[in-house]
Amino acid sequence: MSKTRKILLSRSRVDTEQKFNEVPPESGPQASSADRSNSRPGKQKQLAKAEKTSGPIYNGKNESKATDHNESVSNVPLPKTKSVIRHIPPSFTEDEFNGLAAPYLPHIDWKYFVAGKVHKSKSKPATFARAYIKFSSVDHLLKFHKEFSGKVLKDNNGFETAIQIEFAPYEKIPRKMKSDRREGTIEKSEIYTFI
Incomplete structure (x- = not known):
């Protein structure tokens, strides 16, 4: 069936x-x-x-x-603490971005930076860099937003953009990958050394 x-x-x-x-x-x-x-x-x-x-x-x-089972679980949504920072200049590096957000680094639980790309061809537009940050509390997120939203950043090539900060569409963060216990042990295997 x-x-x-x-x-x-x-x-x-x-x-x-x-x-x-x-x-x-x-x-x-x-x-x-x-x-x-x-x-x-x-x-x-x-x-x-x-x-x-x-x-x-x-x-x-x-x-x-x-x-009902749903009544026991509160239907109050959790506060959103993950944000996306868009329109970061294309040639900005992760170190430059970390230097920019240095005062908030102790209040950040997780961050991920996606580098931008400047195309060789002038006909293709540049791809902006972006960053995903999960703050420990909503207060720190609001302070970060107030300080950096709309701020104009200039990279080494003279490219200027006003960054945009918004809530992330997906609130979860990726799990840490478990390391494989067998990694790097093939040299110790009797079968491998025999061959």
């Missing part, structure tokens, strides 16, 4: 179980005996049994388990 078919079947089972477990308004605890006689006969026994074992039931759900 395909994976999507299994998912669809499980969803339809859940929907039918929810419809079956719903308490009709006329068969609730306040309903008269005449109203209860119109409801399904097995439903009253099922509700009474569930109420004894797991507490009061409202709308066919146990009150203690009525909270």
Whole structure:
């Protein structure tokens, strides 16, 4: 059976179980005996049994388990602390950029610099350099933005640009790569030395 078919079947089972477990308004605890006689006969026994074992039931759900999983996790978005600095002059190096952002280096958790490129052909426009920075707090990001946004930078070739600072579209940072334990051990292998 395909994976999507299994998912669809499980969803339809859940929907039918929810419809079956719903308490009709006329068969609730306040309903008269005449109203209860119109409801399904097995439903009253099922509700009474569930109420004894797991507490009061409202709308066919146990009150203690009525909270949705999403309600326990707060829906408040995390503050954005990663930014992109664009329109850095093409021949700017990473060292020059680090010198520019030196006062903020202690407050930076992660940074990545992408070098620009000046094409030999005059018909192709130069590719600007850019940098990605993740700050430790929003306050440091705002101070950095206030100081550097719109600042005109000039590189060694006389190329001037006003840099732009904006929130990064993707807030996560890459994981550190684990080193392979076997790296550099082939020379010690008996099979390799034999050949």
